[in-house]
Amino acid sequence: MTSTADVIDDKLLQKRLDKAMFNRRLRAFLLVLPILLFLLVVFIIPIGYFLFQGVYDKTFSSIMPQTTEILSEWDATSEPTEEMFAALAVDMVVARENKTIGKVATRVNRDLPGTRSLFTSTARKVSKLEAPFKESIPDVKDKWNDIEVWQAMKTASRKFTPGYYAAALDLKLKSDGSIVRQDEKRRIHMILMKRTLQISFLVTVFCLLLGYPIAYLLATLPTKTSNLLLILVLLPFWTSILVRTTAWIAMLQAQGVVNDLLVFFGITADDARFSLIYNKLGTLIAMTHILLPFMILPLYSVMKGIPPSYVRAAKSLGATNWTAFWRIYAPQTIPGLGAGAILVFIVAIGYYITPALVGGQEGTMISNTIDGHMRQSLNWNLAAALAGVLMIVVLFLYWLYDRIVGIDNMKLG
Amino acid sequence: MKKVTTLLAAGLAAAVGVANAAETITVVSWGGAYTKSQVEAYHKPWMAATGNTVVSEDYNGGLSEVKAQVEAGNVKWDLIDVELSDAIRGCDEGLLEEINIDDFPAGADGTPAADDFLPGTYTDCAVANIVWSTIFAYDSSKMENGPSTIADFFDTANFPGKRGLRKNPKANLEMALMADGVAADEVYSVLETEEGIERAFAKLDSIKGDVVWWEAGAQPPQLLADGEVAMTTAYNGRIFNAVASEDKPFEIVWDGQIWDLDLWVMPKGAPNKEAAMEFMKYSTGTEALAAQASWISYGPARKSSSPLVGSFHNKPELEMAGHMPTAPDNLKNALQNNFDFWADNQDQLNEQFNAWLAQ
């Protein structure tokens, strides 16, 4: 009997608790709602939308609706029919009037170079053409008889397309839907991706090697001195990246300060100066310098929080300085090390101004290509796909890091 | 009745005048010495004449910002100085307002605008203001018998030293072919073929190990001045300015120059369309174009401006005429950049060029 009463009480209690907690949760939720909306509006939606562009492209299908419809029934191998030409003519007339033919031309040209002018020049004359279009259109440009053009249009007419991600991976989407490798002389993205990862990794290692002792020094010196040194570490942080990069050009170029000194001290001959810049070495040096504070600051904050008593304890227990450092001190700096390494690596992976200025032909990174597609070729879909691939790579590395080191084992400051 | 109409017209004119006086237009250009030449030759006189205000903004070229503004329906810019390729592409994609060349004032000598502008310097959406050129230059103080032809640029045996080239296939492929003996008027038809592209890359390959790549227009004069390169391709105005303003001993080789245009375009839905159109007409007038030529060595797009071109603004002894890409001597072996070719092939050639670089 008592047990039944207990059960009822429990349920009642649970109800009361839920009600009490609901009000609190609601209030808490309403409080964070603005921040949530802010995050949604400024991060999640734009980034999601941008990445969506990597697989979604309605340029062709929305401007050329009739052609799109008829192409969907075409088998991509038989000869184009009069209906297909007629649909093309109708769509082109409208597109010409709406001034949208350029978008179509650009879109098809991405898959089949050399077709941009085919579209724009044909569109100029198409309103004067008469049936049968199967003959009058190729009269303007005989390239319209080329089945490749029609295949390219069929590929372009797909709204959801793996084509851009394929291109980002040096693959090519064919009109029959199969994916093959890109021509050898146009395979560039994987090379750049590998190089980007390699440079970012090396920059991270160099930042670690240089940043660790500096952070240690900062953490162990008296506050007055260490604050001064901290300002010196931060000073370049407050200077424009362009200025810092240009300063490195002045330092490292063939007629620069470093080479001048080497010649002055007779280490190298005047006509055999070292190539320290406009190559991978220059990129590594400049990027390491620029990203060093990202490594030092988290390390410093973690080291600052390690009481000296740990090392003292280790020594009192019989450990030499070396053992005390490696067995006791170093493992405790791993959270800062992990945070610094991840910060440097992720910032490095997206770098493009510095590599563009000092990288020469060996120092170009994937972000330079993304930038090119954003600003010059206006191929935002490919830029989105490249950015998407880069993000997947970063997420994979982050996952790997979590497996090896553990994300909760990271301390940003 | 007539009196009433006149009064009405006067009132309207006054109203328009007042409206004009209150206008502020945003004009976007490339910055540096180039924008300065426009401010001196276009903005200041126009502001003095109309009482309107011109706000000058800088950008780094390309249509991405225009595209973003037009597609978002939030256009902030009124007039943009663009390259030919962007002018045509922007027009094709419906990002730009159309213009009619017949609305533009006739030349100072009375020639209608359509005939006064050099052939190919206006399109459905754009009117050129200047002709600029990609040339190559060297430091005459470091080379006694300097190069004189485009072939010399690729001849590292007789002219040793590093070469500066823009990290972009544009202009490089054309120059490579011209250096390999292809006549200027055949360059693009050769490049249309697979073999032609191979040939151009093969020529570039011959100096690949000696190349220092540049990206921003300000870099080449600096590379020359620092002695980083023996010769470099560059925009002619940048080299001229280094010579005229900083007394650098640079020498331009005009053989094999590739000339191109800068044009005014108006984004679709520009906020101050009327005033901006007035400014566009004013700044492409005979006098304004001639005046700009005393600030920078880019050739005026109007034929009627050429006789009015004087000397450099603060160096009366420096006659500008000979430093223009359009000077007859400089046009002997010259190539006009072919927009259609690049519009068709840019993506493919960019990839191929970058892959070639990475090898």
Place this chain on the structure above:
Amino acid sequence: MSENNPLVRFKNVQKSYDGKILVVKDLNLDVETGEFLTMLGPSGSGKTTCLMMLAGFEPATHGEIYLNERPINNVPPHKRGIGMVFQNYALFPHMTVAENLAFPLEVRKMSKSEREQRVKRALDMVQLGEFGNRRPAQLSGGQQQRVAVARALVFDPELVLMDEPLGALDKNLREQMQYEIKHIHENLGVTVVYVTHDQSEALTMSNRIAVFNDGVIQQLAPPDDLYERPDNAFVAQFIGENNKLRGSVADIDGEYCVVQTTEGVPIYAMAVNVSQRGDESTLSLRPERVVVNPEPGSVPNIFDAEVLELIYLGDHIRTRVALLGRDDFIIKVPNSADHAFLREGEIVSVGWLQQDCRALDA
């Protein structure tokens, strides 16, 4: 245990951090083998500095420290073989409890089987046999404290230093740990030098206590001596509760004296730190030694006092009275079957024995 061969000897040791102020002034101290010696004093008195010099983390500015009659000024800390327990325990957070304990054995290159055996023994000693695989963060404060003690002892050092090891624990746990540490000390026979600012802790645990103030040892004595026979006003004040009366010596005769208070009332006291008539003196009197309503003639000092405040503390009643012009005179009235019942505002007579009242320096 040999009286003539101290385990640790500080000889004329001085320490200055900034080259201007001496934190430790001419310290001479012998620590006997097997003893539990506590350095007690307020913060900044130099006690921790002495410990750090002994451990080897701070160099002595002057003088010499001997361990087993061997000078150790130039011996680095890891070669001194001294166990140490730190204020915040300093358990290595990235190692398990067993790994923490094995660390000193590992660096001594002991075999694995011996390590395991010793770690187990040490864990059993502090009743944490089941906790070997936990991380320090998963233990309670008291458990961490025990691990720290076990770690300092696991490699069998002759000497263990403890730097305020119980400071972070709450009162009950602290008292329990005091006994545990004391029992471990007694069972192992290890020599302990213990630093604390808590006088009750020092009294509970130590064989001898060195009271530090201003870089100088004020008194070095067993706990009972220190409490009942403080050498000077500082020690009397610092150890236990203490009533102070001020006056000057009116008469002195061997170990007895009479001190005249500022009001001219004579008080019979022991001459501890006064030597002649006219010396200014502070009289020290423990509150529990004051008798309420003494039999007339049973004690030499009897005065009237007004009860100002009564605080019931269970085992005794803390009574504040006005006496001889002071209103902060404390009497501890034991809660015994026949104790006097006082009321606030009441005038009572109080008194004390001559030997309970010590005439110290001014």
